[in-house]
Amino acid sequence: MMLLGLRGTGKTVLLNEIGKIANEEGLLISKVEAPEKESLARLLYPEMRKVMRSLSTVEAARQIASRGLKGLRGFASIFKIEIAGVEVGVEAEAGLADSGDIQHDLPDLFEVIGLAAKAAGKGWILLIDEVQYLSETDLSALIVAIHEMSQKNLPILLVGAGLPQVARLAGEAKSYAERLFLYPGVGALDPASASQAVEKPIIDEGATITLEALDCIVNRTKGYPFFLQEWASIFWNNADGQEITLDDVNRSYAETLASLDGGFFRVRIDRLTKAEVQFVKTMAELGEGPYAMADIAKALGRSQSSLGPTRAKIISKGMIYSTDHGYLAFTVPLFAEFMQRHS
Numbered sequence: 222m223m224l225l226g227l228r229g230t231g232k233t234v235l236l237n238e239i240g241k242i243a244n245e246e247g248l249l250i251s252k253v254e255a256p257e258k259e260s261l262a263r264l265l266y267p268e269m270r271k272v273m274r275s276l277s278t279v280e281a282a283r284q285i286a287s288r289g290l291k292g293l294r295g296f297a298s299i300f301k302i303e304i305a306g307v308e309v310g311v312e313a314e315a316g317l318a319d320s321g322d323i324q325h326d327l328p329d330l331f332e333v334i335g336l337a338a339k340a341a342g343k344g345w346i347l348l349i350d351e352v353q354y355l356s357e358t359d360l361s362a363l364i365v366a367i368h369e370m371s372q373k374n375l376p377i378l379l380v381g382a383g384l385p386q387v388a389r390l391a392g393e394a395k396s397y398a399e400r401l402f403l404y405p406g407v408g409a410l411d412p413a414s415a416s417q418a419v420e421k422p423i424i425d426e427g428a429t430i431t432l433e434a435l436d437c438i439v440n441r442t443k444g445y446p447f448f449l450q451e452w453a454s455i456f457w458n459n460a461d462g463q464e465i466t467l468d469d470v471n472r473s474y475a476e477t478l479a480s481l482d483g484g485f486f487r488v489r490i491d492r493l494t495k496a497e498v499q500f501v502k503t504m505a506e507l508g509e510g511p512y513a514m515a516d517i518a519k520a521l522g523r524s525q526s527s528l529g530p531t532r533a534k535i536i537s538k539g540m541i542y543s544t545d546h547g548y549l550a551f552t553v554p555l556f557a558e559f560m561q562r563h564s
């Protein structure tokens with residue numbers, strides 16, 4: 222499964238919750254976040270090692286798992302991953318996960334883990350956040366590995382989370398990825414859920430909030446979880462009575478905006494170069510979006526092709542993505558309004 226959604230919509234929160242449930246169900250869990258410019262081999266090596274070592278303590282799985290640890294030894298050396306302590310003495314097994322091609326070696330290791338887990342009567346769930354930062358080769362390897370696990374009916378599950386472009390990236394990496402994964406969208410909350418998210422914690426604290434106050438925050442945040450969280454936290458701290466009123470909510474709006482502008486929005490824009498900022502500024506000036514590339518080029522007085530590299534860089538930084546219809550959109554909710562406030 223790949224959870225897809227804009228920034229601040231609750232993907233990481235959901236991933237953690239899935240991990241918690243899996244833990245209660247007795248599964249082995251690994252949770253990693255794909256950083257920009259780090260290889261999947263390096264990211265997963267310690268997790269695979271941990272899982273194999275844990276499985277090697279189960280009698281029925283010991284032999285398979287120790288073969289896996291040998292495979293991992295070869296894997297570490299071919300992918301130049303530093304190893305420490307006990308592994309130094311482990312001999313690699315020739316031909317297992319040591320080709321240096323991640324698309325072969327990762328499925329090899331997953332298979333051994335899957336077989337060991339099956340023998341142990343266990344399952345392994347791998348949670349990967351920020352999937353859009355994986356390189357195409359790494360994403361392909363991951364897809365191949367999961368595909369093989371599902372075909373061989375081995376107990377390894379992947380739950381990924383990332384920006385909306387992950388569906389396209391996965392499809393481009395392997396066309397069957399479209400059928401391999403479910404892609405639930407994680408987006409703004411509907412009005413009833415947004416109201417509940419704000420009201421329930423207030424009631425749990427023995428206070429109340431008026432209906433008009435609730436409506437105001439739900440409407441103006443458009444139900445985006447992070448904005449609800451931020452605004453509610455600020456008016457909660459500022460309100461003095463037992464009942465939160467529309468006035469309390471309104472009085473905290475400026476502080477909420479300032480906090481979002483200085484944090485949530487600012488950190489995104491600070492990662493862009495001057496030319497990239499110009500590009501997103503121009504997008505924001507065109508209104509709410511999504512935006513046609515032709516309109517952006519026209520507003521900038523440039524040709525579409527000359528803007529290709531800038532566009533690609535901003536996408537790779539996770540600031541914008543290309544929609545199903547080839548339009549560009551911001552990955553951060555209400556980003557156009559932020560830019561307009563600061564232009």
Ligand SMILES: Nc1ncnc2c1ncn2[C@@H]1O[C@H](COP(=O)(O)OP(=O)(O)OP(=O)(O)O)[C@@H](O)[C@H]1O
Nearest residue numbers: 226227228229230231232233234235418446447450
């Ligand atoms: N189910 C929920 N109930 C209450 N608050 C939530 C829920 N989901 C998300 N939030 C709020 O939204 C915030 C953002 O959630 P989260 O960090 O999971 O977003 P994200 O989709 O991972 O964002 P990013 O793409 O920036 O990593 C949380 O810190 C929390 O305040």
Ligand SMILES: [Mg+2]
Nearest residue numbers: 232233234350
């Ligand atoms: Mg997140």
